[in-house]
Amino acid sequence: MSNNIVIVFDFDKTIIDCDSDNWVVDELGFTDLFNQLLPTMPFNSLMDRMMMELHSNGKSIEDIEKVLQRIPINHRIISAIKSAYALGCDLRIVSDANTIFIDTILKHLGISECFSEINTNPGYVNQEGRLKVMPYHDFNKASHGCTLCPPNMCKGLIIDRIQKSISEVEKKRFIYLGDGAGDYCPSLRLRERDFVMPRKNFPVWDLICKDPSLVKAEIHGWSDGEELEQVLMNLINKIMMEEHVQFIASDCKLATNSICSRSPVIA
Ligand SMILES: [Mg+2]
Ligand SMILES: [Zn+2]
Secondary structure: OOOOEEEEEOOOOOOEOOOHHHHHHHHOOOHHHHHHHHHHOOHHHHHHHHHHHHHHOOOOHHHHHHHHHOOOEOHHHHHHHHHHHHOOOEEEEEEEEEHHHHHHHHHHHOOHHHEEEEEEEOEEEOOOOOEEEOOOOOOOOOOOOOOOOOOOOOHHHHHHHHHHHOOOHHHOEEEEEEOOHHHHHHHHHOOOOOEEEEEOOOHHHHHHHHOHHHOOOEEOOEOOHHHHHHHHHHHHHHHHHHHHHHHHHHHHHHHHHHHHHHHHHHO
16 A cells, blocks of 8 residues: 655654664763864764774773664654554654764664665774764765754755655655754745645754744644644644545546446437
8 A cells, every 4th residue: 555645754763762872872981072072073974983982992892782772752753653654654753863873763663564664874884893974965075054953963954855766756745754953944845735844843843943934844833742743743744635635526527428438429
């Protein structure tokens, strides 16, 4: 079963209830070093540096995985993801975390197969067993050109790419969910028939509230897992009803047309 709905999720503070980068650093006891280095380099480079620090202090990839497996989540969000998938929605992730963190958590939650695509910074374990985090967009080669977004990732460009990659995009309806400042740019790229679900009182919400008229998509806020599930399922139902009504309408038109074309024969 499939429908015309593409749901794009941010990951940190949207699917999971905290920031996976901060969670790993804090839980393994490296908060002070992290805070010290934070003003000195881009966030994405800092995470790669922190992974090097963890490794040189004897923290293994297994230690990182164990910490990720007990990350705070709201089970209503997991059930919303499973329901949306079961209804035939195309689910994707666009995140400024990294592939290793996201894959580990999704696998642990048993929802990896719900997502058709994960767009994030590439992570891999090198020969010494240290986690390397690379930028999604290699800003050392060239800038992505968007001034709203961090140098390593413009989520708006990813949304553009997804929209272009989908055939019959005019029939697809997008729902975008996020919390952070990085989720503002993709929110601006959505069209009138799309929906954006910003987390209330988080940076993306504040940015949207400054001038909601800049967002073409319909805006539906949420605060916690319960509300996310409720709002998302309502939107999916609403879209499916609309599509169904349209389907019936075009069906009737077809029937009417065939009657008309047959009528001269009957007459
Ligand atoms: Mg986020
Ligand atoms: Zn951007």
